[in-house]
Amino acid sequence: MVRQDIKIYPDPVLKKNSEEVKKVDDNTLALIKDMLEIMKEAGGIGLAAPQLGISKRIIVLSLKEKSFDRLALIDPVIEFFSKETVFMEEGCLSLPEINAKVERSLKVIVKGITRSGRLVEINAENLLARVLQHEIDHLNGVLFIDRLGSQEKKGVENDLEALYKRYSALTH
Numbered sequence: 001m002v003r004q005d006i007k008i009y010p011d012p013v014l015k016k017n018s019e020e021v022k023k024v025d026d027n028t029l030a031l032i033k034d035m036l037e038i039m040k041e042a043g044g045i046g047l048a049a050p051q052l053g054i055s056k057r058i059i060v061l062s063l064k065e066k067s068f069d070r071l072a073l074i075d076p077v078i079e080f081f082s083k084e085t086v087f088m089e090e091g092c093l094s095l096p097e098i099n100a101k102v103e104r105s106l107k108v109i110v111k112g113i114t115r116s117g118r119l120v121e122i123n124a125e126n127l128l129a130r131v132l133q134h135e136i137d138h139l140n141g142v143l144f145i146d147r148l149g150s151q152e153k154k155g156v157e158n159d160l161e162a163l164y165k166r167y168s169a170l171t172h
């Protein structure tokens with residue numbers, strides 16, 4: 001079950017471009033702590049601030065097997081995408097119970113600011129690269145369903161319609 005705090009498709013906040021943080025302060029650190037907790041409770045491996053209705057450029061992720069447990073990046077930017085791509089099934093806490101194969105770069109280089117205010121560069125590949133691309137997409141108002149080909153999109157149409165109806169019932 002997805003936590004109440006997580007915004008569900010088609011909430012308009014999920015399609016907005018997020019604002020740069022610029023300064024890491026106590027509010028930023030408190031938000032990161034909440035994001036990590038919410039992500040863990042929801043059973044996710046990544047979460048972006050817009051998924052909580054906060055249009056700030058902050059992502060968190062937790063990939064224990066990759067030694068990136070409880071990573072937080074502020075104002076992350078993808079500096080490099082490999083030409084080599086791979087299709088892999090993705091899901092999203094904002095699109096519960098919807099999974100589809102998404103094509104993404106196999107490797108990326110991401111720059112961002114850590115909680116301590118340090119600028120870092122991460123050379124990522126495979127799952128780490130995928131999660132970083134997915135979460136940074138959220139900061140730009142892009143959902144994984146926006147990256148689906150027409151065949152894949154057709155496969156999730158009914159599920160998207162069900163989410164849309166559920167969202168409309170909650171907001172009206």
